Amino acid sequence: MTALRVAVLGARGRLGTFACELVRRSPGFELVAEWDRGSDWRALARASGAVVALEATHAGLGAAHAHELLERGLRIVVGTSGVTVEESAALDRRARELGLGGLVVPNFSVGSWLLQRFAAEAAPWFAGAEIVEGHHERKLDAPSGTAAETARRMSAERARAGSDAFAPPTSHHAARGEVQHGVPIHSVRLPGLYAHQDVLLGGGGEVLRLSHDMHGPEAFGPGILAALRHAARAQGVARGLGPALERA
Ligand SMILES: NC(=O)c1ccc[n+]([C@@H]2O[C@H](COP(=O)([O-])OP(=O)(O)OC[C@H]3O[C@@H](n4cnc5c(N)ncnc54)[C@H](OP(=O)(O)O)[C@@H]3O)[C@@H](O)[C@H]2O)c1
Incomplete structure (x- = not known):
């Protein structure tokens, strides 16, 4: 079974650091990119080979970054706070148009x-x-x-x-x-x-x-991995951990 190739945006932050370490040590996952402020992730996204990107930057940036990642062919898990229900619906529409999917997860626990x-x-x-x-x-x-x-x-x-x-x-x-x-x-x-x-x-x-x-952040671990797995096969962008856990 090939490992799920994951990129993390916001990789030097508290959630991003934890997620990078988690993906690195979890069988079935491969961390292929760690992007943070100053990374040219928009240019690097396609060539990174990542299938799913975890967005973990600052509240308010999640939806815009997720759209940019989708446009570059990546599936998305948005952990950043503040993505509204309307923004999630817009991500869902665009992902379906592109034949992609993902999850907006306000709380990974x-x-x-x-x-x-x-x-x-x-x-x-x-x-x-x-x-x-x-x-x-x-x-x-x-x-x-x-x-x-x-x-x-x-x-x-x-x-x-x-x-x-x-x-x-x-x-x-x-x-x-x-x-x-x-x-x-x-x-x-x-x-x-x-x-x-x-x-x-x-x-x-x-x-x-x-x-x-x-x-502590360990409580986010199982939810992050389930969300990444779900995003890898999802059509459209759902909201909350439910779809990832119910199908895990
Ligand atoms: N879903 C969940 O269960 C969950 C759990 C924990 C946290 N969160 C949310 O996740 C987000 C991150 O939390 P955190 O505690 O990890 O915050 P943090 O420690 O401040 O980390 C955010 C990281 O993203 C970087 N960043 C900010 N803007 C960026 C941009 N435009 N491009 C690339 N990188 C950028 C930051 O760089 P700078 O330091 O230079 O700004 C920082 O390294 C927050 O919205 C938080 O509320 C969600």
Whole structure:
């Protein structure tokens, strides 16, 4: 079996460094290019022989870089934050026109993906829900994209199940959190934290608490490899880890 040839854009960053090391030591994968700021990756992309490129640069650049990679014949896995649902759909359209594919993955953690699934499944059964998310103090945005996506999936599942939307908070004090998709989200930023999410669902006389803690980038490993494998054969660009894990 020939190894899957992978390029990493943003290779000197935290996620890129981890991904390069992971690909280098994983059987069935070959790291053929490490590009970062200053690399002439646009000129080198075709000749690199890479089949899939992992985009891991700065929030806001992911969609534009992914389009440029597709135009050069590479399949894509976009890990960079901030790719919108509309941008993912545009990537999907263009990839299909080109006969290519890939995945936009806002969070590579399998545990986080499972937490979202469990929270969505539980959502129709409880009157209210709140999310408490915590990250290291260097994370500037709040609430996290992952927590907002959890809230979106919970409210979508309630709608699908025919349940009313979660009851709105009874007051709008800042301390009650920022409401997204009907779910108040509370963001904690502290040294010592890495990435954490608790979903609390409350009903008559009971609370269900779902909790996920990440302590380091190793948690991204299985998701990155599954996403690369998926991108190598996908037609079109899907969003989230689901398609990669369900078919892995
Ligand atoms: N999907 C996930 O599970 C996941 C997990 C972790 C992080 N992320 C996201 O992934 C992105 C990278 O995170 P990180 O912590 O690795 O950030 P980082 O440490 O700042 O690394 C980003 C790297 O990309 C380089 N870069 C920036 N603009 C570039 C460009 N135009 N062309 C080529 N290289 C460029 C940076 O160079 P300079 O330092 O010179 O700017 C840096 O080496 C962020 O958006 C982050 O939120 C996603």
